[in-house]
Amino acid sequence: MTEIAEPMQTAAPVSLHTGNAATKRLKARYAAERRFRLYGILAIVFACSMLVILLSTLLKEGTSAFFQTEVKLAVTIDAGTIDPQGTGNPAEWDRGAFQTLVSDALYKEFPEVTGRLEKRDVRGLISPVAGVRLGQMLDKDPSLVGQTIEVWLPASDGINQIVKGGIDRDLPELQRPINDQQLAWFDSLEQRGDVRSAFNTTFFTASDSNYPELAGLLGAAVGTLLTMLVTLAISLPIGVAAAVYLEEFAPKNRFTEIIEVNINNLAAVPSIVFGLLGLAVFLNFFGMPRSAPLVGGLVLGLLVLPTIIIASRAALKAVPPSIREAALGMGASKLQAVMHHVLPLAMPGIMTGTIIGMAHAVGETAPLLMIGMNAFVTSAPDSLLASSSVLPVQIFIWADKPERGFVELTSAAILVLLAFLILMNGAAIWLRKKFERRW
Amino acid sequence: MDSMTLNKPVQAAVTQPVKMSARDVKVFYGAKRALHGVNVDLYQNEVLAMIGPSGCGKSTFLRTLNRMNDTIDICRVEGKILLDGQDIYDPRLDVVQLRARVGMVFQKPNPFPKSIYENVIYGPKLHGLATRKDEFDAIVETSLKRAGLWNEVKDRLHEPGTGLSGGQQQRLCIARAVAVSPEVILMDEPCSALDPIATAHIEELIDELRESFTIAIVTHNMQQAARVSQRTAFFHLGDLVEVGDTEEIFTNPRDERTQGYITGRYG
Structure with missing residues (x-):
């Protein structure tokens, strides 16, 4: 048993990091951290309460419309x-x-x-x-x-x-x-x-009417579905092709830089401007019919194109360059490297971007007003060229009506639109999980 | 002319025919010159190690040998690189065919996020080397055996290649490169991301592969260069300073920069 000598106790040296001033600094730091956490919790509580207020108001106003x-x-x-x-x-x-x-x-x-x-x-x-x-x-x-x-x-x-x-x-x-x-x-x-x-049942089997007890959402829902089909058919292939070209093939020069800046700007253009474009180009120049899902889909397709391009480029950029090198090193052409490896790996990101874009498009009203989709249509559209309404525009029209019955119909229609959005976002998550691969 | 004499390849003591040769190869990244005229020969069934401090241009040179530098927009290559006497920068030469003849293994193991089986057959499929299932099966087995991986993965060929350990992944990448039966295999620091045991495994493998292929390997590890290569090239600041028999380079370097590097004075 050997005694372990106590280290010599000298007068505690006053260190820069243990003195009173240091303790104070430490306290201030902890206080700042607690404050920041509090702000965060407050923000979340605020956001959640707004959501609860919104949903409870809608439910209170809207559920009666289902009876x-x-x-x-x-x-x-x-x-x-x-x-x-x-x-x-x-x-x-x-x-x-x-x-x-x-x-x-x-x-x-x-x-x-x-x-x-x-x-x-x-x-x-x-x-x-x-x-x-x-x-x-x-x-x-x-x-x-x-x-x-x-x-x-x-x-x-x-x-x-x-x-x-x-x-x-x-x-x-x-x-x-x-x-x-x-x-x-x-x-x-x-x-x-x-x-x-x-x-x-009328609410789901009938279309718009001047009488609230006879008004339904079927026409608007079918119109939304047709419009979204056109939007997807236009924006997904064009958007992905543009993103792949810009990210993988285009030379990096002043010209492509200008294009990139312009795409980013387009994503921030007010949506009504796209409506004006649709009015000028599709209706007046090409002479397409007003209020048609085809035209609405084209306009919304242009609207979400920048979103899809930006999201797809980000997804392509996130694919590790080593995968490209591996494919090129095996003797794949650039196109084969992209098609066999890069694009499949970028797919979850592209899907997410596309569905965010589509969810944005589902809720768009302003550009559709410009091409006459606020028409009073009492039947579901049977073709892409038939007159039609869409959910958000239908909500806009009903919110404007004087009869008491349309108040509850408006809320009920908003609930249906929200259900649409939840469905789409659910599909986005499911698709992302399905296509996700680790490397 | 001066650099030509300085970089004059030293005649190796082996009598293998020349497989690839570089003549006055200069590489530019934009206005910056990364290689100042490299002259070196790769002999058949031989391992050429390239050593030198970081940024000396050894990886750049390696990547010119199968035109991987093509993918970098600002990169420009001058001079001649011959594969069996044919200039690989000839515009009439097909780069796809070139990369089938000159395969590459990268620094970081980069298997495709697909099954082990699919990883190996990707090249043969791409180049149309096989069509029937049994042909593909045979390619997978021989390639994985050559890469020393067969016994470890034969029961899980259809599991993702990314689920293997780092050393196994790198051997899978070697199997993938071997599957198209290239003539030359380029290796860019293949062991830098691996532990010593996996490294030893790959070094053994390189020695075996030499029987069938010509190999050029870039390495930071001088012991590795000494162990696996027959000849060694020392690069410094974009110059090929010295190339010769590995033993010669490590025991009796002619240039004092080589001497300084291998004795650890810099690098």
Whole structure:
């Protein structure tokens, strides 16, 4: 056992790094770090709360749009009314007469009503276009003509809003679209069990309408789909080809530098400018039809082209040069090296960039207004040249409408658009995972 | 003329025919001259080691031998490089064919991010050397055997080549280069990223490969040059200072710069 000598204890030397001033500096540094972390947490909390507010507002406003108040009526399909000429051919039917049948069925529910004004009030319980729904049923089953059938028909916008709470029924009579008499009739219908709240299939099967209870998103969704197909078909091949050429083949000189700067600038050009370009070139010069998904797709394709080129170039740049050298050293031509090795390795990055670009395009409104895609279109487009709307423009149009029912439709449409975006981003992540390879 | 006499290749004691020869090769990067006229011969079935301090131009010279410098925009090569008497910078010569005849192994192992099997057959496929599955199988087996990798990977040929260890990856790269049956193999510091055991493995391999190929190897490691090469070339600041039998260079260098470098006074 040997004693280990204690090191000689001399007076603690005052070091630059242990003195009071040093301790102070250290404290200040820790404080700065804590402060910075706090700022970060605050920023995240702020962003999250904004997101929660946005989503909860949309859900609160929008979910009611997925349900619709319907009233059960016993409608007598009088052959003489809808088919005055007696042709028996559904194409010859008087489409306007279906609403008359609905009104007649309503009067039967309230036999005490006789006056012209009172009759008008009774008609106000049911959607003024409920006859369209009746017509659709008869188109499916023409044998119903001449029978009395019980059908659920959409209530009018005013009734719909009263039921859903969009309009307060305790408001003074003059401030609501439904008067006291109508409320009383509606309550009696409800007591008889002739009122229900059904899933609003119209919202997904119909296109735009002036009546909120008949308006749907199908036309806009199909229009968005067609437009996106054109956008993808235009921008992906051109964008990737341009990126590959610029990154792998183009000589590095003043000219290519100017091109590069211009591509970066194009990515920052306000989108409405692309709309003006589309108006001038595609509509006025090439004479393409207005409001068509083809033109919308072309314009949006130009819009996302810079995004795709920039993302693809970054992805190509990130491929290690040793892979190119390996391929060239094996005797591959430059094109073969790119096609066999560089491009597949860059694919996840290119996919991500493309889908970010497409998600950007899905939400674009301004350039599409310039080429007339804000037209009132009541049917889904059946070709790339047919008139059409798209989701964001449909939202824009509905947000502008005065009827109370369009408020909830607007929110519901935004929810659908968000679902579209989440779907696309999910696809992006899935594709990236699928194509990702390690080296 | 002066440099011509200075760089005059020393006649080696071996009697192998000349496979490649460089005559007054100058390389420019833009306005900067990286090589000031190199004259050297590569003899068949021989290993030529190129040594010298960093930035002396040895890698640059190696890359002129299969025109890998073509990929650098600002790089320009003057002089003549002959492969079996034919100028490889002749515009009529196909660079794809040249690189099939003069293969290359790089400093950092760079297998393709594909399976081991696909890595090896990439070259033969590219040059149309085989078409049937059994032909490819045979190429894969012989190439991997030549690279001393067969026993380690024969059961997992379809696993990614990037999953191998560094030394195995480098041997896979050698197998890949060997698969197209080149005449010359260029190696650019093939062991600099490897541990001593993997290095020893590759050095043994180089000695075996010499039986079938002509090899030029750039190395920072003078012991390695002494171990694997028959002749050694010493580069300094873009000049080929001295080239001769490896033993001669390391025991009795004629130039004092060579002397200084191999005795560790600089470099």
